[in-house]
Amino acid sequence: MTDGAGRTGETGGTDGPPGSFAGENPFPSALWAEAVYSRRAIPATLATGSPAPGTAGAERDPLPQGPRLALASPPLDLMPSPGSPATLADPSVLAALLHYSYGLLQHDLTPGGRPLHRAVASARCRYPSELTLVTPTAAFRFDPLHHQLVALEGAVTGDQASGPGTSRFIVITSRFARTARLYGDYAPRLCAQEAGMLLGAVHLVATALGLRTRPGQDQETLNGLCANGLSAPAEHPMGYLEILGPVRHPADRAWPPPDLAPVLRARHSGAAIFDPGPAPSPRALLTDLGAALAAAPFTDFSCHLLVRRVTGFSPGHYVHSGGRLRQVRDGDPLELLEQIGQTEGRVSVNFRSTACTAYIAVRRGAAVARYGADAFRRLHLTAGAAAHLLCVVAARHGLSARVHNGYDAAAGERLLGLAPDEETVLFQVAVGTARPAAAFRVPVVF
Ligand SMILES: Cc1cc2nc3c(=O)[nH]c(=O)nc-3n(C[C@H](O)[C@H](O)[C@H](O)COP(=O)(O)O)c2cc1C
Known part of the structure; x- marks a missing residue:
C-alpha cells in the first residue's frame, strides 16, 4: 500500500531514515538532527509551493466514510452552565468542544491565499491531525468542514454502537502525507508539533466547558484506542485525552477566562x-x-x-x-x-x-x-x-x-x-x- 506521498505503507523498519515515516516507527532517531537541528529535511521546492519531490501524485484525501451525524450549532460562549454538570451527552457541549478545539472558524477570501482556518494553527493550513471520539464500542471522527461527526464503521466492536455522547476518550491521529506533499521528509516534525497543539486545544476547551480530562501520551493505551480500524494505514496515533466527568467547582479557576470563545474565534x-x-x-x-x-x-x-x-x-x-x-x-x-x-x-x-x-x-x-x-x-x-x-x-x-x-x-x-x-x-x-x-x-x- 502507498500513502499520498507515494511511500510504501506500514511495513517499514523500526528506525529508518526520515523518509520511512510510514513504517512502524514514525519518528526515527535521525529526525532530531534532520528536522529539529538542521531543517535539512525541508525540500527546496517549498519556496514555490510545489509538491515535494516524490509526492507529485494526485492528491487523494477522501473525507471519512460512514454514517454522518449532525452536530448542534456551537454556542457563542464557553461557560459551564450553572447547576447542570457538563457532559458530552449535552449536544451543545459536544458541538462546542469539537468546534472550538479544531473546527473551521475563519474563511479567508483573499485571492491566492489559504482559505480555511481552524481553531489551531497549522503549517500552511495542511491540518494533518484528526480528532476522533471513542466510546467503548464505537468511534466518531470529527469532520470540521461540515461540522459533523462520522461514525467510523471499522471501529464498531459491539452489536449496537453507543452514541458520541458516551465517549470516554478523544484521540488525536495524524495523516503525515497531507503535510508531506509540501514539506517532504520534514512532515513528521510538523505533524508532531501540530498534534501537541491540538491536544492543548482540546484540553483547554474541555476545561472551559467544565469537563475534567486526563491528557495522555502512553503508547500502549494509544495503540489500544487506535486498534479496530480507528486509524487508517497511513495515519499515526499521536495522543489522547480521557474524559473523566464534570469538574466539581467550575467557577474556582484562574484560567481559562470566561471570554474564551470570542478569543478562539479571533x-x-x-x-x-x-x-x-x-x-x-x-x-x-x-x-x-x-x-x-x-x-x-x-x-x-x-x-x-x-x-x-x-x-x-x-x-x-x-x-x-x-x-x-x-x-x-x-x-x-x-x-x-x-x-x-x-x-x-x-x-x-x-x-x-x-x-x-x-x-x-x-x-x-x-x-x-x-x-x-x-x-x-x-x-x-x-x-x-x-x-x-x-x-x-x-x-x-x-x-x-x-x-x-x-x-x-x-x-x-x-x-x-x-x-x-x-x-x-x-x-x-x-x-x-x-x-x-x-x-x-x-x-x-x-
Ligand atoms: C508547527 C507549525 C510550524 C509553523 N512554521 C512556520 C514557519 O516556519 N514559517 C511561517 O511563516 N509560518 C509558520 N507557521 C504558521 C502557519 O503558516 C499558520 O499557522 C497558518 O498559516 C495558519 O494561520 P492561522 O493560524 O492564522 O489560521 C507554522 C505553524 C505551525 C502550527
Missing part, C-alpha cells in the same frame, strides 16, 4: 510575513500567560520569553517554569533573537517590532534515555500543547502569535543557557501587534 498567526507594529503589549499578556501555562496539560517544559515591549516588564530574558516567571537577564534581547531566529542565515521574522518571543524547551536527553525514539512524539505533545496556549493568550490581548520554525536550535540552546546535551527548543512563537493586512477573513458560523 486567534490568528498574522500576515504572510510576520512584521508586527512596534506597539507595547499590555502587562496582562504575561500575567495571563503565567496562569495559562500553569494549567497546561503537561508540565515538563520551560518557556523562555525574550521580552521587548510589554508594559510593566523591563526588556530582558524571562523564564517560566514550575508555575513561576523569573527574569534571568536584563536588557534588550534583540541581538539574541536575531541570532536564534534564523532561516538559512536570514532573520525569520521582524523581531525589531515584536512584543516578545517565546522558546519552549524540553528535557530531550532524559526523555530519549527513558523512551527511545518515542521521546520525539511525547516531547512534541508536551511543547505543542503549551505553544497553543501562548497563541490563545496573545489573541486574548488582540495580538497575533506566529509559530515559526525558522530558528537555530543549537544557537537557541547556547544563547538561552539551556542545559547542554539535555534541553532542546521545540517551538519558537513570536508575538506582536498585527498591522492591517491584505487578507480579508470572515468568521464561519454553523
Whole structure:
C-alpha cells in the first residue's frame, strides 16, 4: 500500500531514515538532527509551493466514510452552565468542544491565499491531525468542514454502537502525507508539533466547558484506542485525552477566562510575513500567560520569553517554569533573537517590532534515555500543547502569535543557557501587534 506521498505503507523498519515515516516507527532517531537541528529535511521546492519531490501524485484525501451525524450549532460562549454538570451527552457541549478545539472558524477570501482556518494553527493550513471520539464500542471522527461527526464503521466492536455522547476518550491521529506533499521528509516534525497543539486545544476547551480530562501520551493505551480500524494505514496515533466527568467547582479557576470563545474565534498567526507594529503589549499578556501555562496539560517544559515591549516588564530574558516567571537577564534581547531566529542565515521574522518571543524547551536527553525514539512524539505533545496556549493568550490581548520554525536550535540552546546535551527548543512563537493586512477573513458560523 502507498500513502499520498507515494511511500510504501506500514511495513517499514523500526528506525529508518526520515523518509520511512510510514513504517512502524514514525519518528526515527535521525529526525532530531534532520528536522529539529538542521531543517535539512525541508525540500527546496517549498519556496514555490510545489509538491515535494516524490509526492507529485494526485492528491487523494477522501473525507471519512460512514454514517454522518449532525452536530448542534456551537454556542457563542464557553461557560459551564450553572447547576447542570457538563457532559458530552449535552449536544451543545459536544458541538462546542469539537468546534472550538479544531473546527473551521475563519474563511479567508483573499485571492491566492489559504482559505480555511481552524481553531489551531497549522503549517500552511495542511491540518494533518484528526480528532476522533471513542466510546467503548464505537468511534466518531470529527469532520470540521461540515461540522459533523462520522461514525467510523471499522471501529464498531459491539452489536449496537453507543452514541458520541458516551465517549470516554478523544484521540488525536495524524495523516503525515497531507503535510508531506509540501514539506517532504520534514512532515513528521510538523505533524508532531501540530498534534501537541491540538491536544492543548482540546484540553483547554474541555476545561472551559467544565469537563475534567486526563491528557495522555502512553503508547500502549494509544495503540489500544487506535486498534479496530480507528486509524487508517497511513495515519499515526499521536495522543489522547480521557474524559473523566464534570469538574466539581467550575467557577474556582484562574484560567481559562470566561471570554474564551470570542478569543478562539479571533486567534490568528498574522500576515504572510510576520512584521508586527512596534506597539507595547499590555502587562496582562504575561500575567495571563503565567496562569495559562500553569494549567497546561503537561508540565515538563520551560518557556523562555525574550521580552521587548510589554508594559510593566523591563526588556530582558524571562523564564517560566514550575508555575513561576523569573527574569534571568536584563536588557534588550534583540541581538539574541536575531541570532536564534534564523532561516538559512536570514532573520525569520521582524523581531525589531515584536512584543516578545517565546522558546519552549524540553528535557530531550532524559526523555530519549527513558523512551527511545518515542521521546520525539511525547516531547512534541508536551511543547505543542503549551505553544497553543501562548497563541490563545496573545489573541486574548488582540495580538497575533506566529509559530515559526525558522530558528537555530543549537544557537537557541547556547544563547538561552539551556542545559547542554539535555534541553532542546521545540517551538519558537513570536508575538506582536498585527498591522492591517491584505487578507480579508470572515468568521464561519454553523
Ligand atoms: C508547527 C507549525 C510550524 C509553523 N512554521 C512556520 C514557519 O516556519 N514559517 C511561517 O511563516 N509560518 C509558520 N507557521 C504558521 C502557519 O503558516 C499558520 O499557522 C497558518 O498559516 C495558519 O494561520 P492561522 O493560524 O492564522 O489560521 C507554522 C505553524 C505551525 C502550527
